[in-house]
Amino acid sequence: MSDGIMTGIEYDDFLDLGYEPAGTELVCEFTIEPAAGMSMEAAASRVASESSNGTWAALHVDEDELTELGAVACGIDGRTVTVAYPTALFEAGSMPQILSCIAGNILGMKAVDSIRLEDCDWPESITSGFPGPQFGPSVAREKLDAGERPVLATVPKPKVGLSTDAHARIGEEAWRGGVDLLKDDENLTDQAFNPFADRLAESLAARDRAQEETGERKDYLVNVTAETTEMLERVDLVAEHGGGFVMVDVITCGWAAVQSVRERCEDHGLAIHAHRAMHAAFDRLDHHGVSMRVIAQIARLCGVDHIHTGTAGLGKLANEDTPGINEWLTSDCHGLRPVLPVASGGLHPGVVDQLIDALGTDIIVQAGGGIHGHPDGTHAGAKALRQSVEASMAGTDLETYADDHAELATALEKWGAETPR
């Protein structure tokens, strides 16, 4: 040991309620329930300590050998705790490393009964290490012909089990009926009943025919999710076949893999559609985990172009604040491009007007069951969805528009304006 001055690090050194975070610091907001017998101050301090450079025991360190990287618990308001992290704590451009700090051990500490990372204020010193989206909402006009209306997408159902031929045929019917994007489901990747390479080739051939027939640009969100090396090969294959997008299950494959895919997609000019399967393991409980708001922020930094953010309560999945998340995704963040939010899960033509009222028109509207469950089949279902969007864009009541749009009339007869479970 050298002869430098010894400094003590104890967890209560990490609390300073008078501290004003610097603009360069990452500021995080947590909801905390302290363990029995522990004060809010002590719990907040333990959180700041464990997520930066402290631990459960007091440490004696030679000051000459230590860079000061302690976080500061600088605000307590009821159960809300604010913690400021110095930028030097983080490796530039590594989302896994950032998350190992701010959403790491602290989620399992006995010092808190529960803890939820609710929101982050990302400084430019961190965002500058990340690429952000390549396209974001501009896909509606740069890669598709959606103009000012929402982009329309559909997932063939059943989600797995269809043959490659059936998948491509359903896609073609939906494209011809008026959707812009065919999308794979989250658990369809490269299974024997519908191999990736065959599905890619057949679906893009069907896309080309649908483009020819409709005169509109169409595309395919093919699910490349796999082990990272394999996934990058699939990205290359999509580019070779002339696709414009890939889809990635960003939570199950992990942020490091998403960062690799983002880099490869830039080489090819491909946009990334992020499916959030498994997000609810982190965000469903309102008192513990990581909020969907923070998941969406991470996705934007890592550079996805679209991400599912819920349906504002109009679909089949439990959601937190979809409008608030979407607002963050499209607001300024140190020059990062915005992300196009995706509303998906239990949507059908009868709720599109309410959806647009709640979320605006800069969204992707995805309907699987809400298209393929139409009594007259996929083609009619796609037409009904497009008609409901046209009516909403024109400010015409859906029932009135349905008077001379038979497919919409049938959809409204079947589903009305009900929200499914």
Ligand SMILES: O=C(O)[C@H](O)COP(=O)(O)O
């Ligand atoms: O992956 C998705 O977004 C879904 O499969 C949604 O399907 P649904 O529209 O039938 O609910």
Ligand SMILES: [Mg+2]
């Ligand atoms: Mg799905």
